[in-house]
Amino acid sequence: MSSTSPEEHPQAPDEQRTEPVERPPWTRRFAPLLLIAGVLLGGRILFSEVPEEREVELRLDEAATVVQLDVTWTDRSSGDGDAAATPVHGSTWRFAEGTAPRSVVSKVRLPDGRYDLEIAVDRSGGRDTTHRAVTLGDADKITLPVR
Numbered sequence: 001m002s003s004t005s006p007e008e009h010p011q012a013p014d015e016q017r018t019e020p021v022e023r024p025p026w027t028r029r030f031a032p033l034l035l036i037a038g039v040l041l042g043g044r045i046l047f048s049e050v051p052e053e054r055e056v057e058l059r060l061d062e063a064a065t066v067v068q069l070d071v072t073w074t075d076r077s078s079g080d081g082d083a084a085a086t087p088v089h090g091s092t093w094r095f096a097e098g099t100a101p102r103s104v105v106s107k108v109r110l111p112d113g114r115y116d117l118e119i120a121v122d123r124s125g126g127r128d129t130t131h132r133a134v135t136l137g138d139a140d141k142i143t144l145p146v147r
Contacts, residue, residue: 051109054136057143058104058119066100068122069093069146076114076133085116097124112136119146 060066073089089108093100117132130146 051111052136052140053107053109054139055141056106056108057141058106059143059145060100060102060104060121061145061147062123063100063102064098065123065125066121067095067097067124068120069095069100069104070118070120070122071106072118072120073108073110073134074116074118076116088115110136117144119144121146 056071058069058071060069069092071091072087074085075088076085089110091106093104113136115134115136117134119130119132121128121130128147132144134142134144136142
């Protein structure tokens with residue numbers, strides 16, 4: 001093997017070493033801010049799926065006639081229609097006739113999103129069922145009238 005000196009084989013223009021381009025000093029200050037903004041955005045996306053505890057108040061019309069109250073929460077994004085959707089939370093209250101309060105307060109722990117809420121009210125004169133679309137977001141307390 002023979003050794004060659006750099007003078008014998010000049011470097012091609014593409015291979016010549018160049019000095020790095022000097023960046024403006026403000027870019028060093030801007031880079032950490034960009035990193036923090038990215039982390040905050042990523043955290044917001046990840047933590048939007050975390051369940052949060054919310055207080056749900058059901059205000060009963062004609063509470064004296066209510067003997068049972070059933071509430072079922074169904075995630076609207078969990079299936080391809082009403083038949084395939086699976087309930088994610090449910091509650092039942094039973095009362096002696098004439099003793100139901102005008103307001104029933106419950107706590108649910110669900111992530112933000114759209115839900116179907118089914119409220120079934122058994123009264124001394126029959127059963128009423130109500131379906132509502134509810135979007136959970138920033139509110140910690142939700143009040144729903146029940147007829």
